[in-house]
Amino acid sequence: MSATDTEVWKRQARERDEADPLKDFRDDFYRPTTGIYLDGNSLGLISRRAESSLFEAVDAWRRLGVQGWEEGQPSWFYLAETLGQMLTPLVGGNAGDLVLAGSTTVNLHQLVATFYKPQGTRRLIVADPLNFPSDLYALKSQLALHGQDESALRLVSPGADGLIREDDVLAALGPDVALVLLPSVVFRTGQLLDMGRITKAARARGIPIGWDLSHSAGVVAHRLDELDPDFCVFCTYKYLNGGPGAPAALYLSPRHHHQRPALWGWFGGDKASQFDMSPAFTPALGAGAFQIGSPHVLSMAPLKGSLGLLAEAGIDRVRAKSLALTGFLIELTDALLASHGVSVGTPREPQRRGGHVALHHVDAAQLVPALRAAGVVGDFRPPDIIRLCPSPLCTSFSDVLAAILQLRAALEAPAN
Numbered sequence: 001m002s003a004t005d006t007e008v009w010k011r012q013a014r015e016r017d018e019a020d021p022l023k024d025f026r027d028d029f030y031r032p033t034t035g036i037y038l039d040g041n042s043l044g045l046i047s048r049r050a051e052s053s054l055f056e057a058v059d060a061w062r063r064l065g066v067q068g069w070e071e072g073q074p075s076w077f078y079l080a081e082t083l084g085q086m087l088t089p090l091v092g093g094n095a096g097d098l099v100l101a102g103s104t105t106v107n108l109h110q111l112v113a114t115f116y117k118p119q120g121t122r123r124l125i126v127a128d129p130l131n132f133p134s135d136l137y138a139l140k141s142q143l144a145l146h147g148q149d150e151s152a153l154r155l156v157s158p159g160a161d162g163l164i165r166e167d168d169v170l171a172a173l174g175p176d177v178a179l180v181l182l183p184s185v186v187f188r189t190g191q192l193l194d195m196g197r198i199t200k201a202a203r204a205r206g207i208p209i210g211w212d213l214s215h216s217a218g219v220v221a222h223r224l225d226e227l228d229p230d231f232c233v234f235c236t237y238k239y240l241n242g243g244p245g246a247p248a249a250l251y252l253s254p255r256h257h258h259q260r261p262a263l264w265g266w267f268g269g270d271k272a273s274q275f276d277m278s279p280a281f282t283p284a285l286g287a288g289a290f291q292i293g294s295p296h297v298l299s300m301a302p303l304k305g306s307l308g309l310l311a312e313a314g315i316d317r318v319r320a321k322s323l324a325l326t327g328f329l330i331e332l333t334d335a336l337l338a339s340h341g342v343s344v345g346t347p348r349e350p351q352r353r354g355g356h357v358a359l360h361h362v363d364a365a366q367l368v369p370a371l372r373a374a375g376v377v378g379d380f381r382p383p384d385i386i387r388l389c390p391s392p393l394c395t396s397f398s399d400v401l402a403a404i405l406q407l408r409a410a411l412e413a414p415a416n
Contacts, residue, residue, distance in 0.1 A: 208230040
């Protein structure tokens with residue numbers, strides 16, 4: 001590509017940046033010293049608002065001590081539910097449907113233990129082999145706890161292009177299936193599954209269905225109150241920018257608000273009687289009942305700031321910019337990298353795409369460290385995937401172009 005062509009792309013990127021309605025939100029985020037950050041699908045960046053709400057929690061601890069459980073703003077006693085309510089503009093749902101608790105895997109254990117009820121020939125769990133390994137570990141563990149072996153795990157394999165076919169998922173939902181668990185966005189490929197179609201099919205067959213929204217919450221405009229799966233789990237440290245190890249979230253359909261969880265813990269108790277310390281467990285109504293231990297206040301605190309920031313930006317605008325950024329990334333890959341053996345492994349149709357793009361190259365394992373050395377942070381997934389994630393609130397179109405130019409330079413560098 002000539003210098004003139006490069007300037008054309010740079011001008012296009014600048015024009016898109018100038019027209020971006022979310023451009024001012026970039027100033028809310030600290031820029032990493034590593035350079036261009038395209039790994040928000042692994043860990044989102046810290047915003048000034050998240051930092052501020054963390055400092056507020058530390059200050060409350062310093063000023064109030066144990067009284068922070070009652071006098072904090074919000075009080076720590078209701079923090080998990082308060083943050084759950086703050087999630088509703090981003091993923092849908094109503095009061096009592098969402099709560100912050102534990103980790104994604106712990107919440108998955110809790111919900112699968114509650115909803116997986118094998119009876120007779122109806123004992124299988126449907127999942128996919130591309131799901132994050134921890135989800136599959138949890139499912140296999142729950143099968144063992146229910147006296148089943150791994151033959152009860154029906155995995156819907158991807159096609160030759162590495163993508164899951166919804167038709168194959170539906171074909172797997174036979175009368176022998178007792179539960180379905182799938183990712184909204186496949187973490188390797190960035191494929192967004194047709195959640196509505198699959199959920200409707202599972203419900204019609206009387207099969208409980210859960211979704212792992214870890215790679216979509218905060219970047220895809222979910223409407224869980226309309227979709228109405230039985231349950232969802234998701235982490236909060238990717239697009240929700242809650243910080244490393246931030247507590248996870250769980251969603252419970254209003255149809256199950258009276259469901260008693262399989263695993264009991266004191267923070268899942270009814271708030272009105274929780275401090276009675278009765279040996280009899282009286283569960284809270286809704287998702288709050290599925291908490292087990294006390295909320296991790298300092299780990300939750302940044303989410304107050306980050307969720308407020310996302311709500312202000314608006315999830316529909318966030319989704320629109322995300323699609324524009326990933327579309328631009330795909331366009332640049334086709335124009336600048338295809339001749340170097342790079343191909344796109346993420347669906348090109350916007351409605352089938354999450355928030356990151358998977359690029360295939362035979363030397364991906366070597367290219368990702370080369371990119372990091374050049375100041376571009378993406379990540380590698382075996383055997384040949386480079387994942388690049390332009391997070392909508394803190395990534396510009398110029399950042400995307402600069403990253404692709406660095407990747408082209410790495411491809412053109414002479415071998416050692």
